[in-house]
Amino acid sequence: MIQVNIQRTLHGVQGDFDLNVDLDIVEGEFVALFGPSGVGKTTLLRCLAGLEKPDRGRIAFNGSVWFDAQEHTHVPPQERHVGYMFQDYALFPNMTVRGNLEFARRKGSSRQRVDELLELMDIAELQHRKPNALSGGQKQRVALARALAAEPQLLLLDEPLSSLDPTIRSRLQDEILQLHQRMGISTIMVSHDVGEVYKLAGRVLVMEAGHIVRQGSPAEVFSSGQTTGKFRFTGEVLGIEPMDVMEALTVLVGNQIVRVAAMPDEASNLHVGARVMLVSKAFNPMIIALE
Template identity: 50%
Template sequence: MIQINLEYSFLTPNGKKNLSINTEIPEKEIIGLSGPSGAGKTTFLRILAGLETPERGKIKVGKQVFFDSEKKMNVPPQKRKLGFMFQDYALFPNMNVEQNIDFGRSHKHNPELTHRLLKIMDLQNLRKQRIHQLSGGQKQRVALARALATESSLFLLDEPLSALDLPMRTKLQEEILKIYESLQPTIFFVSHDKDEIHKLSTYILQFNNDKVELLKK
């Protein structure tokens, strides 16, 4: 079970926003984050990853406590054992495509998985290309592959398919479902595409202006 009880204030283009979440979510589910821009979806992922710190509350994923304000506990990002795909991709320009994908798991190099992800993402012919030589959609596929290469039990995906054309987007939706069926991780993903949210998710975390609500599909 994932237990989330947090309070966090942050600034948006429309002013200060208070993010308040108190919910329990079963593990090994795909949770789609839906809601208007500025509602706190990306901020929530960054909190789960340890890149933002709530003012108060507790976050527990399975048996691991990520954050507990009462006990002054805040596990650093590198110890949270998760894969994170950033909205801006956050790829390493000094590495090629293959090296970027393999970066998150350099402590246990797995050429077979890297090759599989290159094939899934249709990046085999670009494996030695530098990041600046790629299009936006290609960069997005590299970022998604790098997150999945961690083989974590928790994936955080911030608009993982938004820059892709429809055929590639449809293909990768199916591949995400196959990876989910194979590894049974917990996946949180942000999307502004309602059809995508309903196709991929088993739960929906709906962000509104005044509350965050967990919905079972």
């Protein structure tokens, strides 16, 4: 269990505002922080990692106090067992791929851990290269492997896939989801991508001006529940669920989530990730597969 109750004054483009977060995260949960830039999402991650100190409040992880302003407690980052994947990768340019992972490996842990991660992330053949010889997708894999090398109890991902093309991004989303399901590490991710949040997170925290203003499952937070009106849009299927005699489809259209009902024969040829067209017919949406 992660218990966070912190306050910190931030300096934004519109002036000063307070980061004020009161939050509990269950062990093994995957939580996404969603909202516009400059509202305190990254600062919250950095406070959890110990890279920044809140002005007031308390942070506890599984009963261990990491930060307490009143008690003047501040556990340093290296003692928090946190894996942090930075938005800009932050790989050491003078070290090889293996060197980056070895540097992050927890003291006393087996060197086999690095070998396992190299294989798991499919970067074993790159282990003797330096970051400047890697593609964007390869750097992302190395950065994620390095975050896991410390055997963290908490994984922090700051817009981990923001600079990748859609194909590589989708593949790495699958890998992050599989890693989370396999390892069960409590994970907090910052993302501006609705489809990514819907695919990975079990709970979404929407932040505005330093405060959590809304939270719930991705479906609860993003779905409008409205399917009326005339339209013709293309999108990506994010989920297919049985609903009485119909199938409920969750479709990402642009940066919006739409839920529509489809007949079983319409849904039978669809799968998660399929591209579809939503077309209105007498105000009832129709689903047409595009691939």
